[in-house]
Amino acid sequence: MRNRFLLMLLPILMLFASACSQNGRLYRSAQKHYSRANFDAAVRDASRSLRLKPDNAKAQELIVQAWEQSIKYHEENVNILMQSSDSNKWELILQEYTTLQELSRNIQSLPPLVNPATGYRIMLSAPDVTQKINESKSNAAEAYYQAGIRFSKMSNSMDIQKKAALEFAAALKLIPDYKDAYLKFEQSRNLAVKRIAV
Numbered sequence: 001m002r003n004r005f006l007l008m009l010l011p012i013l014m015l016f017a018s019a020c021s022q023n024g025r026l027y028r029s030a031q032k033h034y035s036r037a038n039f040d041a042a043v044r045d046a047s048r049s050l051r052l053k054p055d056n057a058k059a060q061e062l063i064v065q066a067w068e069q070s071i072k073y074h075e076e077n078v079n080i081l082m083q084s085s086d087s088n089k090w091e092l093i094l095q096e097y098t099t100l101q102e103l104s105r106n107i108q109s110l111p112p113l114v115n116p117a118t119g120y121r122i123m124l125s126a127p128d129v130t131q132k133i134n135e136s137k138s139n140a141a142e143a144y145y146q147a148g149i150r151f152s153k154m155s156n157s158m159d160i161q162k163k164a165a166l167e168f169a170a171a172l173k174l175i176p177d178y179k180d181a182y183l184k185f186e187q188s189r190n191l192a193v194k195r196i197a198v
Contacts, residue, residue: 023056023059026046026052030042030046034065037069042062042063043103043107046059047107047109047110050110054112054114055116057117060122064124067124070103074099078096078097090136090142091140091174093140094133094137094140094174097133098133101130101133104126137175140174141174142171145179148164148165148166148167148184148185148188149164151164152164152187156191158192161188161191162192165189168181169185172185
């Protein structure tokens, strides 16, 4: 009877040992990412570690620091891009906010984190960037749309019309029904195709 009980208990113990081992690996990976200033990866790995063991005090401390640094990093990047004259700046700003939103979801999906030493709950605030994502997506679509108009008016040559079509397509990829971008895309594409046919 005792042997049967031990046999039943063995898989549970093995599973527990495996989870502890994986938790340790994830925490060490998060530490390594943090030391290399790769804060996003540190947040992801620390989150995964805390899902396995929410009361891991070291992982709790690390995720607080990594999350603060990650928010600061993306906000600084957005501020730099805002001052930039790069034609793709709105797409790059959109990427910054999209990454921040994905990390926020990671943070919000964590189980309650209670510090084992103090008994206090650790609160991680996640900024709501939904409006900023919508604004940057709209601005990026407008930038592509305007570039498409510039190319389409520049010349009827195949190469120029192809560039115009690509710009309109990029706007449509961000916002499928953006203004009359589809109509303009079709016009530019048809001009490029006709030139090829000739």
